[in-house]
Amino acid sequence: MSAIVVVGGGLAGLTAALAGVEAGHEVTLLDDGAFRSSASVQAQGGFSAVTAAGLAAGDSVASHVADTLEAGARHGDPAVAAAVCAAAEEHVGTLTRWGTVWDTEADGTVSLTREAAHAASRILHVGGDATGAGIVEALRRRAEALGAEGRLRLDGLEEAGALLLEGGAVAGVAGAHGGLLGADAVILASGGISGAYGTRTSRFANPGDAAALAWRAGAVLADAEMVQFHPTYCAEAGFMVSEALRGEGAVLRDATGRRFMLEIDERAELAPRDVVARGVARAQGGAWLDASPIVEREGRGFLARRFPTITATLAQAGLDLERAPIPVRPAQHYWMGGVAVDAHARSTVPGLLVAGEASRTGLHGANRLASNSLLEAVHTGLAAVATVSAGLHREPATLRLGAPVPLELEDRRGAPLATVRTLADRHLGVEREAAGLSASLVALDPATEGLGAERDPSCASSEALTARLIAHSAQLRPGPLGAHHRLDAAGEARPGATVTLVNPHPATRRATTAPGAAAGMSDPRKVPA
Template identity: 70%
Template sequence: MTHLVVVGGGLAGLTAAIAAAEAGVDVTLLDDAACAASASVQAQGGFSAVTAAGVAAGDSVGSHVADTLEAGALHGDAAVVAAICSAAADHVATLTRWGTVWDAAPDGSVALTREAAHAAARIAHCGGDATGAGIIQAVLRHALRLEDEGRLELRGDQRGAGLLVQAGAATGVLLPDGARIRADAVVLASGGISGVYATRTSRHPNPADAAAMAWRAGAVLADAEMVQFHPTYSAEAGFMLTEALRGEGAVLRDADGQRFMLALDERAELAPRDVVARGVAAAQGGAWLDAAPIVERRGPGFLARRFPTVTAALERAGLDLERGPVAVRPAQHYWMGGVAVDQHARSTVPGLLVVGEASRTGLHGANRLASNSLLEAVHTGLAAVATVGSGRHLEAGSLALADPLPVELDEGCGAPLQAVRTIADARLGVDRDEAGLRVALRELERPGQSEAPGNARASSESIAARLVATAALYREGSLGAHHRVDTAGTDRGGARPGSTITLINPHPTAQNDLHGGSQNGGQHSTGRNSIHQTHTKEVAR
């Protein structure tokens, strides 16, 4: 029987694990936070899909495709975008079958709302603004049932520390204690790079392990410079204020009370995130999110009913959108870049499949459209399992990308984590320039410095930050979320839509899988118990 190891317990990883179990594949899922700390579980807005109700209201898959490409600055892969958007309604049905309960419209159909840069209301949601938690709770419950039936193994207290590679192909996962889990294929699903930044929307910083593990195994990475910053993060509350608030009518004002986005883009607050983030960052005297238009139209109490998660988070900080505007600023939110994969989730390393935010599929281009991340998570998770089922997982991905640039990174040194985050905030943020990027690279790779005494390798965050900085330096012009203030408005350095910067490690250092070791790599029961305990606590927040 084929054995599959999935690293990461967000929506992409859980989707892959469940689909594999249902297909009769022997599957083990590793997640050291008991599936309770992913970006997926924190997602507020929703799941983008053109459903039958949306079509009846005048929406179309073609419109979703066009919005996705436009938001991505025409840098996305049109074929990938069309395939994923076309499958979105089916993915909603799959999540429903797995137990997801969507908020309902008066006629009983899935309720749909509109978010920035979408031409129509096509965002399905759960619990108002707790979509990620609602989906993960349902999907994990289904996964636990499969485990009870002996069809799936969940290890909620273990993480992957590295990939095992033999003859250039991924053959398993190395655990932190040195134990090994061998597999016919590995699915990397451990997310993005939020842990690189100090100012981020995620309450649980992702250490960027997927990027570092793939890099060390010799996989090609693409669009590393494309980092999305969410425009409406409340530093006072330590919480992101969902895009759906602006979709419902909230507006952005500067210190003088003026709606500054009106002068920057005809779509104003509903422009793509990169446009709004730059507007917020440059707003005179700061920026505030004003929900008064929603209150006037919907009446008192609507915000608390429609956005209970945001309302509660603000209340804990003594803030209330119903009473007045809340100060906001951009914060790191999503990585459009990642491990380059084809439409079958295959990386350039045979046996290594990559899904969700860890992957670079070509869906998001230079800037992700709101609520397309959960859609991509399900789509790529299913694609990976289909690839394993077809027996084509040992084929390298077929990528229509330029030859990768070999980049030498000294893993014997690297700035400590706090320094990495300070540098990333200062140099790898909304606005970038050549001088700042060169300073970042020097500071991130200081000779003789390492994450901790005796640590032979730089941290995953240090590796990921250097990859972002390197790609950002190569792309001399601005494109989407990558904004070069020193060359803004130019087309230098091949910064054209469709021109993708790819990077590769010329000296892979992944663990060579030539010797024996533990096939099981730890005890199963402890992980499952921690999933039960931790997940129940997290989704109740």
């Protein structure tokens, strides 16, 4: 039995925690509100998997793999994509066993839908368009039951402030409020970098703590420049509209009513997200999502039944897709980059495993295929626990990446949060160029003169740190590739050539508690209601 600390209570963290308990480990889950605010909870579309029903309809795992690699601009790892897609149906079974109730048809078969860049209908969903919330709620209930039985330590009040190191290996977590918790292995699963952007699909700003914690501990990061922008964010409602609507037949039009995606890609609205996002960003006079084709085919009332969350949220803003198109624009959505891990979820730092959006597995390449995020969260959460169970967690990852670039980043408070988000929106968005990248790095440098009066003492440094990592990586990739689009391309697209970064001066904070021993941590039984 090993002592495991899981940081983050979204789908990846919950998966790791539940699997860890089932494997007989001593597990502590640090969840600073992720049960309610994680990206997993907000996931509308679904869970991609080729199930028996999909196979019967002519789909295949090989097709899922091909779609994943094609959407990722051929930058993804074929071996990783093959392994994850092949395990998807088994993961559906695990989630079902843990209490997930999938939407079904009248005959009792699991409902399947199609999303952009998928060749077939292979997306399972829960509550119509509340898949992430439905899955997380099921796993949360199971976690709380295990907590009540004393089999899982749940801490919903604490968050990780630093990783404890011993002899170059991670040996626990220092809480942001001063407590210490030793561990044989730490699984980082606290998500992406939405907090670095002002225009984002997430209703909650994730500061990028997982990337910052790993960076400070000396872990290699990869593909940091690969940030996905969802093409149909409705600013008037402050809400992302799932591309499952486009899968059902909704189309995109510009201010003149022209269906512009037909002229950009033969797949039109079902092209990969990076292609659609650029089309929306360039649409003449703005872009609108038009659901009238669905209404004409299915009749009134269908949208409210199939997409209850979207319909209700838009209604609160006075919008109704059954009556008129809604304005949309791209917004930061997902990070394909992150802490570089191998197939066993191991980072380059012994004892540190990473799961979910915080990890860079190689699955997504330069652009994530729709609904592969929840799949990856489950897969990596399970892989991390399997690695600990096999006693392989003290071995660092062996990665087939280029030599990491040592990057000297002064890690202290710099530009205020508003400045970070403004710069990221302006220079690290759908389209980028050298001048903007340089300007953002100058402004984000803590040593830059002239920003002193603007600095916000309440600003955490994770957002600024991750923004700088993105900008540096974007500079190192002069050619366009997938979601990384250079207006001033000075090189060719080079799929497979990965930009990797490493901190040449990692922190050396030593562990002062034995694995599993807590000092000053909040009551592990206190979980948000």
